[in-house]
Amino acid sequence: MAIPFDQILIQTVNGLVNGMILALVASGLTLIFGIMDIVNFAHGELVMLGGFTGATALAVTGSFWLALVAAVLTIALLGALLQATALRPLVGRDPLTTILATFGISLVLQKYALWQWGPSARKLQEPITGQFNLFYLEYPWYRVLTALLAAGIIGALYLFLRYGKYGIWIRAATQDRIMAQAMGIPVPLVHAVVFGIGASMAAASGVLFGPLGGVTQTMGADFTLRAFIVVVVGGMGNLGGSILASILISLIEAYASLVVSPAQAVIASFVVLILTQLFRPTGLFVPTPK
């Protein structure tokens, strides 16, 4: 079966756009893991809540960008609160207990969304409606803008961690929790803030994804699973690796859906995960450990 070249190219663009949204989700997840050893099973639910908060704020304010900011701030606060109440007591315990605790949180958040916003999907109105021609398709500019915005947010995070004063605090708390505390860095506060930042990145991707796929209360599990796959393939706690892995996984799924149905295309990314774990368990995009 021959697949036309233009279809492959369209799927490449689609894969890149989806990959950048996924990268935004996954970099929040990997940030939280890298700094606190917390495997956040509720990450996809934060994406979903971000999308719904954005939808509500959009209905109230009428501006997509205001809605984006509102959702990011609300979910950042929620994330910091979750960390301070549910996850702080687990610091120093087996990382598996954090999986269990965040799994419990994800159940609560998902059903809360169902209660608050109902079972039907919300589609956000995109802020720009222009299109350009990509072969026979009218390709919306909004999708391209989404990818650029996601890249911008991740870039800002990187610069903040690299050069910002609080970014340096965060990295110090990662490298040596006790030493950082001894130097006067308020480590518990840093942890809450990091969880807040990770959550806000999830919320941003939820809002950005809203006009593309709509927001439903069941989307969280799907995002969690994908973000996990990406983070493991890219190397746990490795920011650059998760971005490359997001793009790789999304491209593979986009190409696979040319051949099989999108529901089955998911299996392609599962296979990538399993192969990675078998042959390079530390991740595809990290140097081989000595």
Place this chain on the structure above:
Amino acid sequence: MTTRSSAAGYWIGFGVVLALLAVAPLVLPEFWRRFVTEILVWGLLAMSSDILIGYTGMVSFGHSAFFGLGMYGAAAALLTVRPPNLWLAIVYGLVGAGLVAVFVAYFSTRLRDIYFAITTLVFSQIFYVIIFTWTEVTGGENGLTFRQPPFAIPGLVSVPFTPVTLHWFILGVVVVSYVVLRRIMQSPFGKVLQAIRENEPRTRAIGYHVERYKIVAVMLSGLFAGLAGVLYAVQNKFTAPDFVFFLISGEVVIFNVMGGMGTLVGPVAGAAFFLVLREGLSRFWTEYYLIPVGLIFTAMVIFMPQGLLGFLKRRLNQ
């Protein structure tokens, strides 16, 4: 307290609980009779996962795959072989779950901690997608319905199940599974699994082939999960892809944490606790019962990691 008297205490407790469960269907109204039977089935599933979570220290988020394949295996036997045969359903179910378990065990046991959890989760989703989309064979989203096989001993009797006899049959299977699993966990093999949980590098250094033990543990766990799936299929006369979805695996983990990991009976108590909570809360909260249940679960992870029966752990394992 001497070992002898506490062992006697254990068996007395065992006998009392067993007698209560055996009498339950005779005195309970129809609804609650069914409810207790379901607790036993979910309890067996939770018990099978306890082998990994509680004894070997590996959190499986993929038990729905074994459970579901047990169900679909039983369905295959009940739909293709005339007349429907209970024992054949069990054999098919165990073969189905066993094959999946070999596959999952081979790949996932090379990994530890969260990587194991994620891999098992991913595997169960693979089977979910296959079952969900392969409509011609599995019935897709609608699943399959079939008739309940009679209880038959070849050449002797063949009587259809009544709710009471079905309860006794399921109780019998669960109790035998419990006794077998308890014996296995007390055997040298079980002790090695517990050594892996406590200190894997050390177990390896002593000279045990850790991967091989883990593979056997996953397979054992998968087989008993498949058995639970067969029982569920026989009781409810249908299968659906929802039972392969990872939410079921999540519930199994909840059963374990709530009841007490590493005790085998704890997860059964956890299943009972969860189902009672769900039953009680869903009367007021309908589908939102998971909000309070999720809060209780999270609080138990933080404040009560030993679970409901954790305080009995020592006595239950001697």
